[in-house]
Amino acid sequence: xxxxxxxxxxxxxNCILNNAEMFSEMGQRCLIVTGKSSAKRCxxxxxVTEALGRVGIGxxxxxxxxxxxxxASCIExxxxxxxxGADFIIGIGGGSPLDAAKIVAVCAANPKTEEDDLYARKxxxxxxxxxxxxxxxxxxxxxxxxxVLTDSRGRKRSxxxxxxxxxxxxxxxxxxxxxxxxxxxxxxxxxxxxxxxxYFSKKANDISAAFALRGAAILRETLGSVLQxxxxxxxxxxxxxYNASILGGLAISxxxxxxxxxxxxxxxxxxxxxxxxxxxxxxxxxxxxAEKCAPERISSFFAAIGGDIDxxxxxxxxxxxxxDIILTxxxxxxxxxxxxxxxxxxxxxxxxxxxxxxxxxxxKFCK
Ligand code: NAP
Ligand code: FE
Numbered sequence: 001x002x003x004x005x006x007x008x009x010x011x012x013x014n015c016i017l018n019n020a021e022m023f024s025e026m027g028q029r030c031l032i033v034t035g036k037s038s039a040k041r042c043x044x045x046x047x048v049t050e051a052l053g054r055v056g057i058g059x060x061x062x063x064x065x066x067x068x069x070x071x072a073s074c075i076e077x078x079x080x081x082x083x084x085g086a087d088f089i090i091g092i093g094g095g096s097p098l099d100a101a102k103i104v105a106v107c108a109a110n111p112k113t114e115e116d117d118l119y120a121r122k123x124x125x126x127x128x129x130x131x132x133x134x135x136x137x138x139x140x141x142x143x144x145x146x147x148v149l150t151d152s153r154g155r156k157r158s159x160x161x162x163x164x165x166x167x168x169x170x171x172x173x174x175x176x177x178x179x180x181x182x183x184x185x186x187x188x189x190x191x192x193x194x195x196x197x198x199y200f201s202k203k204a205n206d207i208s209a210a211f212a213l214r215g216a217a218i219l220r221e222t223l224g225s226v227l228q229x230x231x232x233x234x235x236x237x238x239x240x241x242y243n244a245s246i247l248g249g250l251a252i253s254x255x256x257x258x259x260x261x262x263x264x265x266x267x268x269x270x271x272x273x274x275x276x277x278x279x280x281x282x283x284x285x286x287x288x289x290a291e292k293c294a295p296e297r298i299s300s301f302f303a304a305i306g307g308d309i310d311x312x313x314x315x316x317x318x319x320x321x322x323x324d325i326i327l328t329x330x331x332x333x334x335x336x337x338x339x340x341x342x343x344x345x346x347x348x349x350x351x352x353x354x355x356x357x358x359x360x361x362x363x364k365f366c367k
Pocket of ligand 2: 194
């Protein structure tokens with residue numbers, strides 16, 4: 001096994017203000033990277049600026065990060081950070097601002113590095129240190145060495161590099177109180193996808209499996225109760241979902257994701273489907289496939305998380321909205337080359353062939 005995770009992770013209510021002195025270890029000035037409004041609305045930005053004020057750190061804010069963030073916005077924010085003389089970057093948000101902050105930190109240290117070199121991980125100077133504050137319980141980006149960014153052709157592509165781990169991540173589950181229910185569900189099902197995909201990856205080992213199984217067990221139990229009531233989540237449910245998202249992030253830090261994530265990207269790019277829903281739509285196929293080609297793994301999975309395959313698929317189908325998408329023959333022809341020699345697809349247990357992918361697409365979207 002080879003396990004490396006260099007992020008200090010602190011979670012719990014009020015964890016930012018309780019640890020304000022940690023910000024001063026990072027430098028004197030920072031750029032804060034956020035989306036349009038949620039960082040303010042959920043209280044995280046207020047806590048961060050108060051903590052920075054207490055320890056006398058200057059800041060500037062870049063709040064232009066959109067869902068499925070673009071690499072162009074990271075290059076732009078990197079130049080602003082450099083111009084401002086930032087010593088470190090703070091990302092506040094769901095996966096989109098967190099992923100962006102990691103590459104803003106690279107661009108701030110390497111402002112002339114262009115898109116292709118960023119994806120090829122060819123940068124010279126070390127990235128600025130990064131501090132992340134999660135406001136969704138989903139991606140686990142707080143603890144992954146991954147940034148998923150949309151390129152100039154509109155395609156979502158990952159940059160995976162140990163040098164982009166955050167130095168410190170804070171997770172205060174109270175921030176998810178303002179998250180609309182549709183995002184509570186789409187982000188939680190993303191975390192579930194991370195746990196399931198990691199467990200049924202050829203790259204899984206005992207460490208990743210421990211994270212994946214615990215995360216999946218928490219999610220199965222908690223999402224069952226969340227779906228049964230229409231009321232707001234209580235603080236215990238929030239904390240459980242947040243912790244499960246971190247466990248999912250740790251699991252995919254070891255294994256990466258498999259075919260559901262990769263087949264989900266076009267649904268976000270072309271049809272605006274929320275990331276978690278776009279990936280989870282293929283989880284039933286992954287589980288049924290694993291049942292055939294890795295029955296022992298399926299048994300150990302359900303022995304550890306409880307329930308059975310039918311109940312879990314039913315839960316996933318109740319969480320994810322029906323997608324009203326129809327693909328034509330041309331769409332299928334255009335899409336299929338994406339999955340040729342694709343390393344995420346190849347790391348799924350068994351042997352996922354092009355025929356299998358085409359059949360899944362046809363069954364789901366060509367009726
Ligand atoms: P997101 O795209 O960061 O945010 C979705 C929406 O939720 C935005 O409108 C955002 O508003 C809002 N929001 C976030 N936190 C909120 C809060 N506490 N209260 C109210 N609204 C809130 O969603 P996400 O699902 O967390 O991230 C998805 C991205 O992460 C995708 O691009 C995906 O590819 C990536 N991802 C990365 C990894 C990794 O390992 N790095 C893993 C999985 C997925 P604002 O725009 O105003 O902020
Ligand atoms: Fe994901």
